[in-house]
Amino acid sequence: MSYRIAYQGVPHSFSYQAANIFINKELSCFTSSSPELIGTKSFEDIIKLVKTENVALGLLPIENSLAGSIYSNYDLLEQASLSVIGELILQVHHCLIAPAKASLNSITTIYSHPKALEQCLKFLGGSLPDGSKRSPYLQMISASTSHAAAFVAEQDNLNYGAIASEEASKAYNLQVLARNIEDHEQNFTRFLVIANEPLKQDDSRTKCSITFTLNHIPGALSQVLSVLAEHQANLTKIESRPLHGHPFEYRFYVDFISDHDDRREIDTLILNVSTLKVFGWYKPNTFEKSI
């Protein structure tokens, strides 16, 4: 059986790109066989495939630099008791893509996913990348950026464009009329790579993701931070999440990096927490730009 990796979406989506980058960059550590990518309809399906269906890895988006943490995916991860074995940070770029005979002046209607449309409001409102102005585009909603690209390719209409990735333009034989049309260039999505079992100890696996609950703030939180500081752990994330219906009780998400010899013990040293779960130790990842 081939080595299988599950992601949410369809081919040429941003998740699909992230999965391919992870395969090219990191997967030689895990397998020498050529992996198979499986697109799922929901994040729940990724968890299910990894847990029960002999799918080796899953790719779960966990936070975005504009939209914040995706708590619902933290919940899935926690409930499933899966391990985090890697991370990948992808910079999201949007392009206006269209049939070969179209031009910036011929496009009147743009198809995309609502999220992508929302991220390109300045461009849609008439601000072109060269600073010039034109009439606002008519916006039409598609189920995904890939669906939008497929529809525009199929219609082959001078007036139709799609907002999607450059990869989608290649896959559907469309031209790129404008690149990087997103309002905010700092648009990054961080994915966690999940598996059934944690990784074995290894010097490169210096990053750890944990979650814990506390009843009292700030005393208990300071104690946790002190333990991490004593072990020279560098925090890379701290986030509180209110437990609704339980005033002043919180769940925390903390990531830290430590290359000290005793780093695997840090998670056992944290006292005064109500509950503690270690998601996993893994190699910190530099970010990749979407292509």
Added chain:
Amino acid sequence: MSYRIAYQGVPHSFSYQAANIFINKELSCFTSSSPELIGTKSFEDIIKLVKTENVALGLLPIENSLAGSIYSNYDLLEQASLSVIGELILQVHHCLIAPAKASLNSITTIYSHPKALEQCLKFLGGSLPDGSKRSPYLQMISASTSHAAAFVAEQDNLNYGAIASEEASKAYNLQVLARNIEDHEQNFTRFLVIANEPLKQDDSRTKCSITFTLNHIPGALSQVLSVLAEHQANLTKIESRPLHGHPFEYRFYVDFISDHDDRREIDTLILNVSTLKVFGWYKPNTFEKSI
């Protein structure tokens, strides 16, 4: 001129409901006249209206219990130098609504916004509220839950339903076939109420939202938390956000509640931060369920 409040969306959306709840509950403190609600296309437009167009208040969603903080709205708030003068927490409930002559068995196609469809996957997959099973529904995408309700009302087709709020069912004269069909009942959205000027000091305004940047963790973060602890401030939120391109530099979002006499001085006592911005002092708000 009437007292005007800006929200993002269209009438009968969840933001519109939140604005109405705030008007009924809190607005008597600010005005005795009947306010006018202004729906905008984007969050940027809310900021613009409050800053320049004599719109008194704006309602900005800032975090959701499943989707996390909305950093892009924190960015808007910071860039605009507006003040937070209130908060409102709304529990989001979805309903299946349909024309009067339809029934649960006659519906085959469901229209809604992709986000609402995503939040009701179990129901869409065939799990009815009474535990029974049926065939999965065909899902069709609309620009918003309100647009879906309007379309279903207009078509008046036995086979069409919309996922939207109960309020939308009333507005478009549709019946509610199933209530609370969301997968996760803990679905809350927190809105900040923003204005040009901060509120005057008042014993009820015990909650404060701040943002700051730090170069060093954990030492500097512990110092900030210590200052808050010394003044008996209860943290209700702490969140780090990586500054991309600046490894190990972070922006923090902290909310705290303090009823001590010197509470207005806390924000000036916090040292060792690179930058500090106080969004405002306001009355902490109990949450409201969407109707």
